[in-house]
Amino acid sequence: MAHGEVIGELPGEILEFEDYVRARQDVLLRSARRLVPDPVDAQDLLQTALVRTFGRWDGIADKRLADAYLRRVMINTRTEWWRARKLEEVPTEQLPDASVDDGTEQHADRALLMDILTVLAPKQRSVVVLRHWEQMSTEETAAALGMSAGTVKSTLHRALARLREELESRDLDARALEREERERCAA
Structure with a gap:
């Protein structure tokens, strides 16, 4: 019976998480865009953070703190990516002009x-x-x-x-x- 109760609760948690993502995705994507300059990387960052957050969704007791939790996951993920990147950048005296x-x-x-x-x-x-x-x-x-x-x-x-x-x-x-x-x- 306990096993059935866990399965019964799972769809509710999934729906709750889906509702949260639907309601907050634009705000969260803007946060990701501010953390990484490339729009595609920002979408990847948010998606990775959402996957990681979903795995711990039931552990967030106060769902009002979900944005803060997710932003922290995005920051940690971005830091992991930064540390893991191959150093392909070459320091220069002058930075290239930004294109608009x-x-x-x-x-x-x-x-x-x-x-x-x-x-x-x-x-x-x-x-x-x-x-x-x-x-x-x-x-x-x-x-x-x-x-x-x-x-x-x-x-x-x-x-x-x-x-x-x-x-x-x-x-x-x-x-x-x-x-x-x-x-x-x-x-």
Whole structure:
């Protein structure tokens, strides 16, 4: 009889999880897109996190915390992927320009921001995404990432300083290119 009860509960858990995913998939995909720059990788990240979360769904007592749990799984998964990747990147003095398909300022700003986020270490990127995009408090971010509030603050401070440096560097590069273009056209 106990075996039948477990089987009887399973479809309910599946339906509950399916309802959760249906209701939250857009928000969760946006979170994944902020963690990895490539849209296809973001979909893979979310799918992997959903599979891992489903296996532990019955262990999440307070389903209101499911988003936080799933974001943590996405961060851990992204970190695993990052550690496992083959080092195919070659450090350079200058980063390539970010390409923008549609030309609108909003998309250009977003593309630049997503591109600039890639200069951050995974831990820094996670803190920036959770604090500024997900608008989590310092304490919520600390809990989600398993670190102290002080570590979140110092990591965020260093990450924002690094982003400022990168923006300033790119701005100087853009001004130099504009100056060269004006001089070339004037000649």
